Amino acid sequence: MVAKVGRTPVTRADVALWLQTHEGAGAVEGALDAVVERTLLVEKAREDEFLKDPEVAARVEAARREVIANAYLDRVARETSTEESLSARYEARREGLARREVHVAHIVVRLAMGADRRARAEAQAKINAAHARIVSGADFAAVARELSEDTVTGALGGDLGLVREGQVDARFFGAVVALKPGEVSEPFETDFGLHVARALEAPRTVLPTFQEVRGQMAAEARHEAEEMLMRRLREDIPVRRYPERLSGVVGTKKAEGEQ
Structure with missing residues (x-):
């Protein structure tokens, strides 16, 4: 016992639990003060027979x-x-x-969900142009640095590093895992936009x-x-339900001012 409030002892475990459940509770002495304050309120509630209130009793039992x-x-x-x-x-x-994983680079053109026909056409034209330059002999990394709208990987020539099955968009992984080393994909779409990808290594299976x-x-x-x-x-434990007695139970609080 580290304190006594009326008839109620306050223990080391009470203070430890307060520290565990209150982020930023501070020093141990401050936690003790906080527990004492809450216990003072409980003592007064008992004195006023507050726990006999059915709603309060139900809340106590629920907790x-x-x-x-x-x-x-x-x-x-x-x-x-x-x-x-x-x-x-x-x-x-x-x-x-x-799981399978593959080292891949990509170029992405962003396309918002629900984009209109014009935005989709513009994005498609941009990714098609990037793909055409690459298949015509342009360096993939140089095109990625110039056109990719993923600024982080774009600055790295499109290099995404190793992508693992289950950790990236399934459509993206399905498209890139089918590529041979050095092979460039046709443009394809995911929720993140339109892509052209290039396999940098052969896929491998890892544990x-x-x-x-x-x-x-x-x-x-x-x-x-x-x-x-x-x-x-x-x-093992018998349970009886009385659903007919649920009439009138309100599941949500009424808005302030609602009758």
Whole structure:
């Protein structure tokens, strides 16, 4: 106990939780002061029998329910997301985790979603002109520096570096992974605009490291554990529903001034 407010003790755990859940809470002493202030309000609420108000009691129970449920799920997640279990999941999933990647350069002409016919025609003419210059012998990098509307890669001669399957637009990856080294694509469209691309290397298949996909493995393990837990709970704990008693329940707050 680090303080006592009326009948209520304030513990080190209370202060630690305040620091964890309040960004920028500051020093420990300040957190203690904040917890004491909130506890003073709770003491006065008890004195005024405020917790007997049905709406307040429902809010208290809802908060309690959420805290307990989430804490229990966190414990389940920890039990199913040990380094050993995640490593075993990774080994079992190795083949399915493999992804193709390719080193590619591109030229892009921006085209807004829903662009009108004139804007589309102008963008198409620009990307067609870039493509024509390249197939006629112009240096791809020089054309990219001159015409690409992706200023970052344009300054690098269009070089996007390695692009990996699943991490870029699917239409873009599908177009570039089919190219042979040095081959230039026909103009194609994605949500980002119109492109001409050039493969700088042959595609290769890579396996992400455990650390690269650890978060994904942990999320999958937690999701599976939660689903399994809920199935078991529905089987083990009887539940009765009374939907006919929901008449009059309001799901959203009324706007200010609304009758």
